[in-house]
Amino acid sequence: MTGDELTIPIFKRLRQDGTLYREGDDVSLERVKALKIYHTMLFTRVLDERMLAAQRQGRLSFYMQCTGEEATVIGSAAALEDDDMIMAQYREQGALAWRGFSCDEFMNQMFGNELDYGKGRQMPIHYGSRDLHYMTISSPLATQIPQATGYAYGQKLAGKGRCTITIFGEGAASEGDFHAALNMASVHRVPCIFLCRNNGYAISTPSSEQFAADGIAPRAFGYHMQCIRVDGNDVIAVYEATCAARKITVETNQPVLIEAMTYRLAAHSSSDDPSGYRSKEEEAIWRDKDPILRMRHWLEAQGWWSEEDEKATGDQLRREVLESMKRAEKLAPPPLESLISDVYDTPPPLLQQQLEDLKQHIRKYPHAYPKGASSMGFSAQEIEQSRKAHEQWQPGGEQS
Amino acid sequence: MNMLQAINNALDIAMAANPQVVLFGEDVGVFGGVFRATSHLQDKYGRDRCFNTPLTEQGIIGFANGLAAQGSTPVAEIQFADYIFPAFDQIVNEAAKFRYRSGDLFNVGGLTIRTPYGGGIAGGLYHSQSPEAYFAHTPGLKIVIPRNPHQAKGLLLAAIRDPNPVLFMEPKRLYRASVGEVPEADYELPLGVAEVLSEGSDITLLGWGAQMEIIEKAAAMAEREGIDCEVIDLRSILPWDIETVCKSVLKTGRLVVSHEAPLTGGFASEIAATVQERCFLYLEAPIRRVTGLDTPFPLVLEKEHLPDELKIYEAIKQSLSY
Numbered sequence: 001m002t003g004d005e006l007t008i009p010i011f012k013r014l015r016q017d018g019t020l021y022r023e024g025d026d027v028s029l030e031r032v033k034a035l036k037i038y039h040t041m042l043f044t045r046v047l048d049e050r051m052l053a054a055q056r057q058g059r060l061s062f063y064m065q066c067t068g069e070e071a072t073v074i075g076s077a078a079a080l081e082d083d084d085m086i087m088a089q090y091r092e093q094g095a096l097a098w099r100g101f102s103c104d105e106f107m108n109q110m111f112g113n114e115l116d117y118g119k120g121r122q123m124p125i126h127y128g129s130r131d132l133h134y135m136t137i138s139s140p141l142a143t144q145i146p147q148a149t150g151y152a153y154g155q156k157l158a159g160k161g162r163c164t165i166t167i168f169g170e171g172a173a174s175e176g177d178f179h180a181a182l183n184m185a186s187v188h189r190v191p192c193i194f195l196c197r198n199n200g201y202a203i204s205t206p207s208s209e210q211f212a213a214d215g216i217a218p219r220a221f222g223y224h225m226q227c228i229r230v231d232g233n234d235v236i237a238v239y240e241a242t243c244a245a246r247k248i249t250v251e252t253n254q255p256v257l258i259e260a261m262t263y264r265l266a267a268h269s270s271s272d273d274p275s276g277y278r279s280k281e282e283e284a285i286w287r288d289k290d291p292i293l294r295m296r297h298w299l300e301a302q303g304w305w306s307e308e309d310e311k312a313t314g315d316q317l318r319r320e321v322l323e324s325m326k327r328a329e330k331l332a333p334p335p336l337e338s339l340i341s342d343v344y345d346t347p348p349p350l351l352q353q354q355l356e357d358l359k360q361h362i363r364k365y366p367h368a369y370p371k372g373a374s375s376m377g378f379s380a381q382e383i384e385q386s387r388k389a390h391e392q393w394q395p396g397g398e399q400s
Numbered sequence: 401m402n403m404l405q406a407i408n409n410a411l412d413i414a415m416a417a418n419p420q421v422v423l424f425g426e427d428v429g430v431f432g433g434v435f436r437a438t439s440h441l442q443d444k445y446g447r448d449r450c451f452n453t454p455l456t457e458q459g460i461i462g463f464a465n466g467l468a469a470q471g472s473t474p475v476a477e478i479q480f481a482d483y484i485f486p487a488f489d490q491i492v493n494e495a496a497k498f499r500y501r502s503g504d505l506f507n508v509g510g511l512t513i514r515t516p517y518g519g520g521i522a523g524g525l526y527h528s529q530s531p532e533a534y535f536a537h538t539p540g541l542k543i544v545i546p547r548n549p550h551q552a553k554g555l556l557l558a559a560i561r562d563p564n565p566v567l568f569m570e571p572k573r574l575y576r577a578s579v580g581e582v583p584e585a586d587y588e589l590p591l592g593v594a595e596v597l598s599e600g601s602d603i604t605l606l607g608w609g610a611q612m613e614i615i616e617k618a619a620a621m622a623e624r625e626g627i628d629c630e631v632i633d634l635r636s637i638l639p640w641d642i643e644t645v646c647k648s649v650l651k652t653g654r655l656v657v658s659h660e661a662p663l664t665g666g667f668a669s670e671i672a673a674t675v676q677e678r679c680f681l682y683l684e685a686p687i688r689r690v691t692g693l694d695t696p697f698p699l700v701l702e703k704e705h706l707p708d709e710l711k712i713y714e715a716i717k718q719s720l721s722y
Contacts, residue, residue: 085470087466116503117502117503117505118501118502118503118505119503121500121501121503122501126501128502128503128505128506129505130505130506135469135502135506136501136502136503136505136506138493138494138497138501140489140493140494143462143489143490143493143494145462146458146459146461146462146463146465146466146490147462147463147465147466147469147494148466149459149462149463149466150462150463150464150465150466150467150468150469150470150474151466151467151469151470152466153463153466153467153470154466154467154470154471154472155470157422157448157472158470164466176456176458176486177458177459177462177490179456180454180456180458180459180462180463181459181462181463183454183456183459184453184454184456184459184463187453187454188451188453338503341504342499342500342503342504343499343500343539343540344499344540344542344564344639345499345507345509345563345564348592348639349639349642349643350639350642351539
């Protein structure tokens with residue numbers, strides 16, 4: 001999709017070579033913030049590469065990459081206050097990294113170990129952080145969008161000048177939740193930014209089979225909302241558009257829709273293979289629009305970044321990610337009790353009894369449940385003894 | 401007070417006591433809801449705290465989930481339980497799992513969903529359903545059904561203040577029909593606890609909501625023949641009070657469970673299985689279920705479809721003569 005085919009124009013600032021479309025313009029992104037954004041983009045790219053490799057090696061069950069969409073995700077997060085709420089879809093790890101979620105924290109979630117805030121209950125990439133105002137990811141598509149409307153309504157009642165941003169793909173915008181959310185947000189006037197990553201594909205379905213109109217942005221008119229369409233690979237444009245949207249939504253309690261035109265350069269997930277539904281040529285066109293490269297060119301033109309910085313930072317990030325992964329892999333799984341905690345504020349009697357029954361069963365067959373058994377205090381030796389004892393038992397034969 | 405007045409009174413008390421309580425749903429604002437359960441509350445507490453929403457059940461519950469996650473105490477109304485299904489995903493996949501999936505980083509414990517349910521009002525297919533069993537299969541929710549105005553007020557106040565999402569199902573047939581003494585004061589009744597309405601030694605009769613007055617009529621018919629019935633209102637479908645029910649069956653040896661919803665997969669099945677597990681050697685007769693037919697809810701033949709006192713009375717006699 002190119003800008004020429006669209007009726008709503010695309011707000012752009014940066015060319016791919018790092019020069020501004022209008023030379024001599026001011027850029028509101030100052031040096032420290034720009035470098036932090038770029039560092040976060042590099043980290044996200046390294047994390048994606050390493051974790052996809054880890055998935056291919058069988059160390060991780062699943063992964064989703066942000067690759068190609070870093071400018072949209074991180075540029076928008078950088079435009080917010082740290083305690084504005086982010087309610088993302090699933091490939092927005094860059095926004096969480098921007099807020100300071102550490103490499104270890106990412107790893108703990110992905111490996112579902114005892115330090116995972118989600119207690120090993122969700123698939124990899126379902127991050128969340130109360131301290132960083134990042135709502136825990138939910139798998140069902142688009143459910144976070146009306147929730148963002150409700151969250152923002154609460155922020156309005158609290159009157160502290162905070163807003164919510166919800167991020168979703170153009171595929172999610174087909175769900176009923178999206179329409180319910182935008183309508184309620186405009187009727188009830190909530191400080192919410194709806195950020196659509198129009199990245200071209202919902203798994204294998206291209207946007208041409210997702211909607212018939214000119215993208216997602218025009219839907220804002222039907223809901224009496226302001227909107228802006230932005231070049232999603234242009235970090236300066238995304239940052240400035242989101243700054244403007246935040247100002248409107250916080251000052252007037254009106255929701256704003258941002259459509260970021262970008263491209264999901266990677267597969268949908270580690271279980272997907274895009275070669276089955278799109279061409280290498282098409283991907284190559286977008287690889288040439290790499291948002292990280294575009295920002296790097298701009299940073300270098302400012303004299304804020306160099307080849308040496310790039311190499312040193314890349315090496316350091318790759319080391320950091322690998323070491324962190326090794327640490328997370330070695331940690332214990334969550335305790336058996338976490339099976340029944342957090343279903344309710346306190347486990348009801350029936351659940352407590354179910355846990356007791358399970359423990360009794362595990363005590364009998366610890367070798368069959370090594371994670372649960374070790375969390376109940378069984379040593380590796382005892383588990384091995386149980387295995388040997390039961391190996392001698394054959395169905396229909398004598399039990400030794 | 402009738403049941404609507406008791407519910408209105410409970411909402412009024414909850415809003416006065418906690419400025420975070422926010423009421424919304426279709427027609428809930430100035431009109432006070434199609435049944436008038438929220439009458440005058442917008443006048444009293446303003447449009448920010450009591451308001452109409454657009455016609456979007458999934459939107460209402462999605463919005464309520466977000467508002468609850470933010471720290472408010474939303475009381476969302478779904479105008480009829482028959483129309484709760486567009487919101488099924490937001491209830492079952494979102495509200496019920498919010499705390500668990502985030503490892504307690506976030507929760508929507510402040511959420512209460514109120515919805516009128518049940519038949520007996522000539523409502524036909526889409527104004528008569530009792531969908532409690534669909535939600536009973538979902539850990540993380542609480543499901544509460546009151547039988548009269550006094551219960552409605554105390555249970556609703558407890559539901560709003562409970563730190564878990566609660567589905568509060570109101571028997572709409574009783575909204576105006578059920579009248580009784582209701583204290584003016586603020587009081588709560590416990591969730592997850594059944595109530596023994598009358599003690600007896602021959603058979604246990606168990607139900608909830610609008611079915612309770614039917615069960616009491618059947619018990620009165622049986623008493624005239626010298627059958628001594630123990631009558632229990634389950635009050636909470638999830639979590640449910642296994643102890644009280646089993647204690648009673650261990651004493652009487654017989655159980656009849658009655659609900660309006662269809663038989664197959666109805667909550668009576670869950671109760672029967674659990675009681676069988678725990679009371680097997682004490683049972684004098686098979687557990688009987690008296691329920692609606694396995695059909696959509698009809699219009700004209702409503703009386704025939706519903707489990708009434710005569711059907712329950714017959715089940716009691718069959719159990720006694722087994």
